[in-house]
Amino acid sequence: MASIDGLPPLREVIRAHGLSAKKQLGQNFLLDLNLTAKIARLAGNLTNSDVLEVGPGPGGLTRGLLAEGARRVLAIEKDPRCLPALAEVAAAWPGRLDVLNADALEVDLAARLTPPIRIVANLPYNVGTELLTRWLSSDWPPFWESLTLMFQKEVAERIVAKPGSKAYGRLALLSQWRTDPKIVLTLPPEAFTPPPSIHSAVVHFTRLEAPRHPADPKVLARVTAMAFNQRRKMLRSSLKGLVPDIETVLREAGIEPTQRAEEIPLEGFCALARRLAG
Numbered sequence: 001m002a003s004i005d006g007l008p009p010l011r012e013v014i015r016a017h018g019l020s021a022k023k024q025l026g027q028n029f030l031l032d033l034n035l036t037a038k039i040a041r042l043a044g045n046l047t048n049s050d051v052l053e054v055g056p057g058p059g060g061l062t063r064g065l066l067a068e069g070a071r072r073v074l075a076i077e078k079d080p081r082c083l084p085a086l087a088e089v090a091a092a093w094p095g096r097l098d099v100l101n102a103d104a105l106e107v108d109l110a111a112r113l114t115p116p117i118r119i120v121a122n123l124p125y126n127v128g129t130e131l132l133t134r135w136l137s138s139d140w141p142p143f144w145e146s147l148t149l150m151f152q153k154e155v156a157e158r159i160v161a162k163p164g165s166k167a168y169g170r171l172a173l174l175s176q177w178r179t180d181p182k183i184v185l186t187l188p189p190e191a192f193t194p195p196p197s198i199h200s201a202v203v204h205f206t207r208l209e210a211p212r213h214p215a216d217p218k219v220l221a222r223v224t225a226m227a228f229n230q231r232r233k234m235l236r237s238s239l240k241g242l243v244p245d246i247e248t249v250l251r252e253a254g255i256e257p258t259q260r261a262e263e264i265p266l267e268g269f270c271a272l273a274r275r276l277a278g
Helices: 010-017 035-040 062-066 080-092 128-137 155-159 169-176 216-228 246-252 266-277
Strands: 050-054 072-076 097-100 117-123 146-152 179-186 200-207
Touching: 010 080, 035 062, 035 117, 035 146, 035 179, 050 062, 062 072, 062 080, 062 117, 080 097, 097 128, 128 146, 128 155, 128 169, 146 155, 146 179, 146 246, 155 179, 155 200, 169 179, 169 216, 169 266, 216 266, 246 266
Parallel strands: 050 072, 050 117, 072 097, 117 146
Antiparallel strands: 146 200, 179 200
């Protein structure tokens, strides 16, 4: 990778700029440029797409995205310490990298990009699931074509979990309702600096033009929140208070009131949401 962009290895970049990953920002730097290029390739053909990257740090994945042909990269970095290193990447790829020093949770990202848009990021651990939930909860179809995101492995497993498993919950329902998510790469702790305590995994989400089953997003969100907040209880108990006769509504949706949330597939929750929306 260094021979492609003329920039030094990431360890030298980190040393030169005195960078160290901050735990409070959820940072873990991925330094292997072969791996960052592989992640960029897993996002698909980038040559005609704008790419959004959140939390680029010293720019390892950024360099991979540019080298793999991204039309333009918008990198959102909250940590001002990383800006000089990213400026060097921008200088090596004139006109193709824009860096914004901001909190991704507070920026209208769609307004700064030109479709088609792909989101590719080694998300900071402390905001990863919140950002994913926002991107999956927006108007549909969303502003992006696909997501290729790195999470803690246990979060990735929750995203692709199936009914009946301990990992199955709201994150799986939301992800699988509107996208086709797949774990495409698993990374050991030693791939990062500093090494996290657990493995990480990259999930690629292919958006669906329409949700798999019709349902009002707000009603579905409320129902699943109540159901999985008390996942060990029977649904007739965890959903008590939604409507006067929740048992009848559950049966009309094809769900036995004595079942628990982790037993109900996506289709069942969507049917229940439609009944409640009424």
